[in-house]
Amino acid sequence: MSARHGRLPVATLAMLAWRNLWRNRRRTLITLTTIAFGFGLSVLLIGLNDGGHNSMIRNAINMGEGHLTVQPPGYLESPANHRYLADGARLSSLLGALAVAGGIEPRISLQVLASTAHNSVGAGLEGIVPRGDSRARMLEPALVGGEWLEEGDARGIVIGDGMARKLKVPVGGKVVLMAGERGGDTQAQLARVRGIFDSRVDELDDFLILGDLELARRFLVGEGADPEREPVTRFAVFLDDPDSVTYWKRAVSSALAGESAVALDWREMMPQLVQFIAVDDAGAYVFLVLVLIMVVFGILNTVLMSVLERTREFGLLRALGLGRRQLLMLVCCETLALSVLAVVTGWVVGGGAHWWLSRHGVDFSALISGGTAIMGTFMDPVVYTELSAGRVWQLTVIVFVATLASGIYPALKAVRVTPVQALRT
């Protein structure tokens, strides 16, 4: 006998697999519909999840300290009014030279005690550029009384309605801001309420006081800072491209080498938010796993039934000279075809829904009338689905691998059959 070997060309393999897939058209269509529906739901859920999270992150970044924050070393671990960037002018010049694609905002963040004749509350005083700061852009539309700060208004402040209630202070009312000095003394500045906002985020409404940089800088001068060097407590760096954080963090850190300042990204600045999102993502992954189980059993059912129904045919093919490995490839190829169809159909269903919802969004305002504040930030009531390229790739690979893996058992079952056993059936 010659040493010739049988071979199954890919074209024949693909043709057989494709035709076998459609032998029981109804079953295949039901399976595909189930998988596509489940996959589409997963795409939507993950898209909404990511959209909600991204909304929270964007708001946290805009309301907070930007994509990158330049501040004194150790400030994050131990914030104190005497920790500041003494030479703000020089740092501003260094950062300006980088020509960051976005914006840089100088800020002075201080812990103060706000007092009126009626009450005293702990507060966070944020000295900002009234017309240029991102917080001003977000909170000015939320004004419920009075007006916004003007440039150079060294006495004016804007507070939240929560704090106004606690202090029992109206627009135009006086508030004394007191801050402790490093030596143990106390310094105070008199301020007047120009406006009251309602952001629907309790942490902001109850705690935040916004004032001109000059007002806040008076406290730093009291700590011994030189006003000529324009001291600040931090610079918030906002990037046009949020995905360029790593690049710009490296660039800013290089520019600050030798200076008494560090650059931190928003993840380092808001570890609780990152943790919250990770936990929330875990919930979404649990749903995804449930959908995957449904998908796996859908494919397993279809392929296994198809294999069990064709035992005699497999015996015939083996008798004709088809090797075990070739038979294994045939069944695997059928699963592969089903997987590809399932993923494509799933993306048509889920991708279509995502495309629509990424433009029109889902309005949750009726469901969350009590506000959408979470972890010191808030989620926009209308959530738009968002899927990054990485997410698309991740979902595709996960579903594809899961469906492909579900064909392994039927394939092994098919090749275990001996021709004699199979032909007896």
Added chain:
Amino acid sequence: MALLTLAGICKYYRQGSHEVRALHGIDLVVDKGEFAALVGPSGSGKTTLLNVIGGLDTPSAGSARLDGTEITRLGESALSDFRLFELGFVFQAYNLVPVLSALENVELVMVLQGRSAADRRRRAEHYLHLVGLDEAMHRRPSALSGGQQQRVAVARALAAGPRLVLADEPTANLDSENATALLDIMHSLSHQDETTFIFSTHDPRVMERAERIITLRDGTIESDERLERHHSQRAAS
């Protein structure tokens, strides 16, 4: 000249606590070009013997050689290749792959053999023409009658150019007219290609056309009869 030599073939298997002797001490020599029938009552061992010759089943003892190749010593993969290149099979029923047309079914084995597309198409069409299925070659099995399906199976078995064709009760599910037609085709192609045929049957119509009748009973050869009148018919044809 001996094509197939069986020596001391035994096949035993257990059924509960009972040992069944399906084949016991089969010695047989089949020459090239023979058209031989294995006959005998149900359970006599016809199908088991065909399975052993075809490498579909392994004997408990004994030797089976086809043109010098010891079939019983071949491994799993070598057996697949052996069946692919050396043997043709026609089974009692469900011979065809349902998702392939008659032409594609005949071509399938040649695809596995690695023949060129042009060669296999030419051979497939030729053999389908010989079995009288020119008009039906693009139909799928579900659109063919039982007799037509068996003829496609014969065309497939021969188109691949085997040394030996094994047919297990090929006419069992056919009516008299179709059975006779199929046997005539097999007989004629056997002579034309000088292909050796061994087929099991208990159909008298099949036995009539056999040139050699090997009768099995209880797993042993009861008689082995060469019928001279068929040889003379063959010489005349």
